Amino acid sequence: MSGFALPSASLLAQSVLSGVFVGALYGLMGLGLSLSWGLLRLINLAHFAFAFLAAYLCYQLARWGVDPLLSLLGIVPAFFALGAGLHWVMARFKVTPFNSLLLTFGLMGIVESIIQSIWTADFRQLESTYAQHKFKVAGLFVPVPEFITLLLAVGISLAVWAVLRFTDLGRALRGAAEDAAIASAFGVNQSRNALLLAGTCTALASIAGVCMALSFTLAPSQMYAWIGVVFAAVMLGGLGRALGPLVAGTLIGVSEAITMAVTAPSWAPIVSFTLLIMILVLRPGRVT
Amino acid sequence: MKRTPLVIVAAGVLLAFVPMLGLPAFVDSLLYLMLHWIVLATSWNILSGYTGYFSFGHGAFFGAGLYTTSTLLARYEWPFLWTLPAAALVAALLGVALGAVVFRVKSVRGELFALLTLAITFVIGTIVVNTPIDGGQGVSLSAVPVPAIGPTPSSTFYLLALACATATLLIAWAIFVSKFGAGLFAIHDDEDAAEVMGVPTYRYKLVALAISCALAGVAGGIHALFLSYVTAGEVFTITVPLTVVLMSVLGGSRHWAGPAVGAVAITALLYSFTAADHAVAGKAMIGAILIAAILFMPDGILLRLRRLLAKPVPSPGPAHAPSTLVAPVAAAPAPAAAAPADVLLRVRGLQKSFRGVRALAGVDVDVRRGEILGLLGPNGSGKSTFINVVSGHFAPSAGAIEFEGRDLTHHAAHRIAAAGIARTYQIPRPFAHLSVLDNVALATLFGGAVRDVAQARQQALRWLEFTGLQAKAGARPDDLNLHQRKFLELARALASRPRLVLLDEVLCGLTPGEIDDAVALIRRIRDQGSTIVFVEHVMRAVMALTDRIVVFHHGELLAEGSASDVMQRPAVMTAYLGHAHAQPAPA
Numbered sequence: 008m009s010g011f012a013l014p015s016a017s018l019l020a021q022s023v024l025s026g027v028f029v030g031a032l033y034g035l036m037g038l039g040l041s042l043s044w045g046l047l048r049l050i051n052l053a054h055f056a057f058a059f060l061a062a063y064l065c066y067q068l069a070r071w072g073v074d075p076l077l078s079l080l081g082i083v084p085a086f087f088a089l090g091a092g093l094h095w096v097m098a099r100f101k102v103t104p105f106n107s108l109l110l111t112f113g114l115m116g117i118v119e120s121i122i123q124s125i126w127t128a129d130f131r132q133l134e135s136t137y138a139q140h141k142f143k144v145a146g147l148f149v150p151v152p153e154f155i156t157l158l159l160a161v162g163i164s165l166a167v168w169a170v171l172r173f174t175d176l177g178r179a180l181r182g183a184a185e186d187a188a189i190a191s192a193f194g195v196n197q198s199r200n201a202l203l204l205a206g207t208c209t210a211l212a213s214i215a216g217v218c219m220a221l222s223f224t225l226a227p228s229q230m231y232a233w234i235g236v237v238f239a240a241v242m243l244g245g246l247g248r249a250l251g252p253l254v255a256g257t258l259i260g261v262s263e264a265i266t267m268a269v270t271a272p273s274w275a276p277i278v279s280f281t282l283l284i285m286i287l288v289l290r291p292g293r294v295t
Numbered sequence: 296m297k298r299t300p301l302v303i304v305a306a307g308v309l310l311a312f313v314p315m316l317g318l319p320a321f322v323d324s325l326l327y328l329m330l331h332w333i334v335l336a337t338s339w340n341i342l343s344g345y346t347g348y349f350s351f352g353h354g355a356f357f358g359a360g361l362y363t364t365s366t367l368l369a370r371y372e373w374p375f376l377w378t379l380p381a382a383a384l385v386a387a388l389l390g391v392a393l394g395a396v397v398f399r400v401k402s403v404r405g406e407l408f409a410l411l412t413l414a415i416t417f418v419i420g421t422i423v424v425n426t427p428i429d430g431g432q433g434v435s436l437s438a439v440p441v442p443a444i445g446p447t448p449s450s451t452f453y454l455l456a457l458a459c460a461t462a463t464l465l466i467a468w469a470i471f472v473s474k475f476g477a478g479l480f481a482i483h484d485d486e487d488a489a490e491v492m493g494v495p496t497y498r499y500k501l502v503a504l505a506i507s508c509a510l511a512g513v514a515g516g517i518h519a520l521f522l523s524y525v526t527a528g529e530v531f532t533i534t535v536p537l538t539v540v541l542m543s544v545l546g547g548s549r550h551w552a553g554p555a556v557g558a559v560a561i562t563a564l565l566y567s568f569t570a571a572d573h574a575v576a577g578k579a580m581i582g583a584i585l586i587a588a589i590l591f592m593p594d595g596i597l598l599r600l601r602r603l604l605a606k607p608v609p610s611p612g613p614a615h616a617p618s619t620l621v622a623p624v625a626a627a628p629a630p631a632a633a634a635p636a637d638v639l640l641r642v643r644g645l646q647k648s649f650r651g652v653r654a655l656a657g658v659d660v661d662v663r664r665g666e667i668l669g670l671l672g673p674n675g676s677g678k679s680t681f682i683n684v685v686s687g688h689f690a691p692s693a694g695a696i697e698f699e700g701r702d703l704t705h706h707a708a709h710r711i712a713a714a715g716i717a718r719t720y721q722i723p724r725p726f727a728h729l730s731v732l733d734n735v736a737l738a739t740l741f742g743g744a745v746r747d748v749a750q751a752r753q754q755a756l757r758w759l760e761f762t763g764l765q766a767k768a769g770a771r772p773d774d775l776n777l778h779q780r781k782f783l784e785l786a787r788a789l790a791s792r793p794r795l796v797l798l799d800e801v802l803c804g805l806t807p808g809e810i811d812d813a814v815a816l817i818r819r820i821r822d823q824g825s826t827i828v829f830v831e832h833v834m835r836a837v838m839a840l841t842d843r844i845v846v847f848h849h850g851e852l853l854a855e856g857s858a859s860d861v862m863q864r865p866a867v868m869t870a871y872l873g874h875a876h877a878q879p880a881p882a
Binding site: 096100102105106110112113115116119121124234238242271274277281283284288 | 349396397400407409410411413414415417418420421422424425431532533537540541544575576578579581582583584585586589590593
């Protein structure tokens with residue numbers, strides 16, 4: 008219980024900024040999760056495992072001298088295929104939303120074991136040229152890896168939003184989420200679209216993973232630490248909405264950062280979960 | 296089935312002699328862990344398996360018990376055994392506090408409940424770490440003496456866990472076969488329909504959660520001393536909830552013994568991996584087993600085995616002569632035709648708005664005892680809303696509902712059911728996992744206030760005969776056709792022996808022949824003493840059956856009177872057919 012003394016203005020501003028950066032990563036992690044839950048009715052816990060797997064792959068490639076951003080060229084298609092394959096299996100067995108939660112939880116355990124047996128349970132830190140750079144804007148330090156994450160998160164969220172809103176594919180997906188049978192009666196090829204979407208969600212997880220590798224140290228068991236806060240962002244943002252996770256993630260990131268600055272870092276988890284509980288109890292309609 | 300508790304107790308007593316064998320301590324510890332997981336998985340199942348409210352917060356309740364015991368031991372030096380009831384109490388209180396909030400929110404079901412309880416785990420964990428309860432360093436109990444119940448400390452833990460597991464299994468079994476359990480399983484299949492049948496869903500969920508938490512709390516209390524060093528980081532994780540979910544799903548969450556089977560299997564598996572230094576492979580293995588179980592055995596080992604072993608069940612109750620289609624149980628006393636103007640249900644100024652849409656704009660309806668009242672009106676006129684409000688599914692925005700002189704406005708649906716009002720759904724909503732017989736027996740148990748399950752089944756069988764479904768008693772509702780499902784709705788509504796039955800478009804979708812059967816059945820329902828409100832579009836049936844009709848239009852009462860008279864009125868014809876544009880000039 009350290010004192011509740013208010014930190015100085017510049018320190019507060021710096022922590023708000025770092026909250027924005029970590030919030031962008033929450034948003035990026037949550038985007039694929041939100042699309043999968045909202046539009047496919049599948050809750051993919053393995054999303055976190057895939058993000059970590061991508062982060063470790065990026066780490067490994069970087070050790071072999073591949074630039075982390077360049078490694079996205081290989082990682083994204085590979086994870087697209089992985090996600091589409093997983094969805095094919097789930098569709099084949101007609102897994103219910105609740106069972107998808109359990110099934111992907113099992114998958115998460117498997118991926119965690121694979122990561123642990125290859126890269127051990129120790130912390131790993133990606134070493135890239137990005138990590139050493141930061142620049143200063145209006146008296147605040149902006150680290151380059153976090154800045155890249157923010158740009159990617161905003162860019163991708165806007166792109167997904169535009170696709171969902173303005174293209175036939177987006178309309179078909181939203182229609183099928185409302186009523187799959189009716190949508191297919193109107194000529195929507197839902198099984199193809201669903202594979203496409205599931206692949207995209209996992210590809211988004213891999214991008215989030217690469218961003219995570221840029222600015223965080225990695226340990227396999229850490230994937231569980233992300234679940235609560237990212238789910239909070241997803242629910243707060245509204246299921247199946249492209250910009251929701253980013254906005255909500257930023258909100259959570261900033262409130263966490265302020266909580267940490269004002270009290271102690273160990274109180275941070277309570278922010279997102281309290282938010283989550285409040286949404287669920289007060290505005291349950293938001294997430295159904 | 297009365298043998299089951301004896302078998303559980305006998306197994307418990309027999310296993311209590313295991314420490315006498317002088318086995319090495321690690322065997323005691325392994326057996327302890329097995330029993331520990333049996334308690335946790337079985338207690339989780341009492342809420343989550345039976346009602347389908349999957350909780351990911353079992354770690355929080357387990358942790359609450361664990362920290363209660365360790366705080367009382369380390370700080371207040373309570374004797375260990377006295378801390379266990381306290382651990383149960385704290386965990387149960389935590390559960391009740393949580394449940395009292397979230398069970399009130401109707402839409403927090405399924406996935407939302409799962410995620411909410413997951414969040415609770417981390418909130419509690421954060422609070423524990425940041426307060427002197429843990430202080431971030433953990434609590435050491437190495438100075439606390441282990442009570443000498445068994446010959447060695449490890450055997451003491453084994454015996455404690457054995458007692459706890461025996462008690463837990465007895466409780467799980469007792470709930471499974473009781474009226475309480477029947478209510479919980481009904482909540483699992485269709486909570487709204489269960490409430491309308493008279494199941495006090497909110498109270499039942501809360502009690503189930505409290506029992507579940509208390510047992511987890513005791514397991515936590517014992518485990519605190521077993522670990523002897525407690526850290527929040529190890530306790531408030533998702534390991535506990537996920538392991539118990541896995542065990543229950545694997546063993547079968549719709550049976551009291553399922554989680555125990557799963558617990559033994561998983562603990563043994565985990566042990567064989569950790570013993571051989573393959574902890575990582577073990578985790579992957581559990582993941583793989585979980586996936587395989589979900590894909591290939593969604594009902595669990597136990598039910599799969601039972602299905603393989605079970606012989607085809609003969610439909611129960613062939614002894615009854617099916618010709619006795621008279622009123623089965625002397626129906627609720629109805630002073631038939633004694634006072635023709637005797638008003639059974641009096642509705643005054645009833646209003647219901649949905650966010651500005653006025654579905655009912657203040658209607659007055661009297662239903663007289665013994666009559667069949669037709670409730671008519673174009674689509675969207677408020678007929679179904681009327682049924683939903685009177686049966687308690689929706690709370691009225693304004694107005695009063697009085698039944699047999701008692702005010703029922705704003706009563707919960709299960710209390711309205713208990714008062715003697717039953718309803719059917721336009722689209723039948725049977726409990727999908729219960730047999731046809733048990734679907735009806737449930738209504739007998741709750742609406743008819745029968746306590747004994749066997750007796751309820753017997754009465755239910757007679758209602759199946761009344762509706763001509765006796766041959767389908769053992770079938771699942773999915774195996775019935777629409778006509779039979781509609782009749783099952785009727786049998787369920789009747790089984791609570793209501794004075795008033797609200798029939799919501801029972802004839803819709805039936806063939807003309809089936810409609811004739813249904814009309815005859817509805818007549819018999821009235822003849823055995825129930826008053827009927829009959830929402831219907833099939834005019835032939837309305838003309839044939841009703842004593843009186845009321846017509847709704849835009850949520851208001853448009854007309855009232857005998858069917859043949861009311862349907863001739865210009866206002867009613869306009870409501871149904873629209874305005875006549877080319878009307879001949881009045882003479």
